Amino acid sequence: MHGVLRSVAVAAGTACALMGPSMAPADSGAVAMVPPHPARAAEDVRGGGGGTLITRLRTPPTGTSIASPARDTLFACKGGTLTRPDRPWIDAHGVIDVLKRPFVSGTMHWKKYLKVTTTATGRRFKGNGLPDRPTGRFPVQKGTPAYKYYAEIPAHGYPNAAAIPIKPWNLDVTVPRDPSVRAQPTCIDQLTTGMALAGGTFHLEVATDAEDRPVDPNAALPLDRCWGHPYETQYHYHGPSQTCFGSKSSRGSADTRSPSRHSPLVGYAIDGFGIFGPRGEDGKIVKNRDLDVCHGHTHAIMWDGKRVVMYHYHLNGEYPYSIGCFRGKPVTVPGSGRGGH
Secondary structure, eight states: OSGGSSSSSSSOOOOOOOOOOOEEEEOOOOOOOOOGGGGGGGTEOOOOOTTTOOOOOEEEOOOOBBOOOOSSSOOOTTBBBBOOOOOOBBBBEEEEEEESSOOSSEEOOOOOEEEEEOOOOEEEEEOOOOSSBBBSSOOOOOSSSSHHHHTTSSSTBBSSGGOOOOOEEEEEEEEESOOOOOOOOOOBSSSSEEEEETEEEEEOOOOOOOTOEEEOOOHSSSSOOOSSSEETTTEEEOSSEEEOOTTTSSSSHHHHHHHTSOOOEEETTTTSOOOSSOOOOTTBOOOOOGSSSTTTEEEEEEETTEEEEEEEEOOBBBTTTSSSSSSSSOOOOOOOOOOOO
C-alpha cells in the first residue's frame, strides 16, 4: 500500500496527541429514502438542517482512465484506470444511492483551529486539521453497518482501516492569493487537493481497494454524515461534502437558505483558486458539462470582498465530484501523502 491512491487503506501517521473529543450518542435524525432513478443520477437533492444533500452520485465505469485531463474523470500523476466496486448502493448504471450507503455512525466533537491570513501575494492556512462540525465515530465501531467495509482494508500500524482514529495534525501551507490559469492542466500528485474553511481538507478522489485497484472512494466506502473519514489519522472530505459547510450559528448552509443563488465559497484549492458548493450562477446544481476538465469554470464570483470574473472549482454529484486537476500552480502540502499506487 502506498501513496496517494491508498487513501482507503490508511497508514499510521505521526500526528500530535488527540485533543479530547467528547462522544455523544449515535447520529440524530433520519433521511427519507427515495426510489433510484438512473436518469436522474447526480441531480436529486434534498434541503434540510444540514444543507443541500445530493442523494445520488455518478461513479465511473471500470476501465476509466485517470492518466490524462478529461471530464468525468481526474488526472492523477501516476495514471492508471478505475475499477467500479461491487457495492449494494451502486446500481448497474453506476449510480450511487447515498441514502442506501451506510453512514459511519456515532458522534465525535472536535476543537477546530484554523487561522487564514493574507499578504499581498499569499494566503496562509495554519491549523490542526480538525473540523468544526461533529464527525462519525472513528475508529469505526464493530457491529455498525459501516464496519465490515473498513475492516476488509489493510492498514499499516493498525489491525485494519476500521481501527484508524482521527487526530490533529500540523496544517501549515500558503497558496497564491490571486492565482492565474496556466496554459495546461497540472496532474494531482498528492493526497490533499484543498483546505476547507470548516476545518479538515479535501482529498484526491481516488483510493485503492483491498486488491490494490484504484477506485472511487465514494463508491467503495461509507463516510460520515459530512462525507468525511481519516487517512493517516487526518480527517478529510470526499464527494459533494458541502452538506456540513454552513455557518454553525445558522440553520443549514447557504445552499439551503438561498437555493436560487450561487453556492458560497467553502474552501481553497492548493493552487489558490476557490472551491464552491454545487450551485451555479442560476442557483441550479452544476453538471460536469458546465465545467472544464479540472471541474471548474470562469464567471463573476465574490473574491476577497469584491466581485471579480475568475476561475473557480465546484463540488457536485458527478465524478470526480471536486478537483479533477489543477488549473493553477499547486503547492506542496507538508504532511500530505504523495502520488503512487
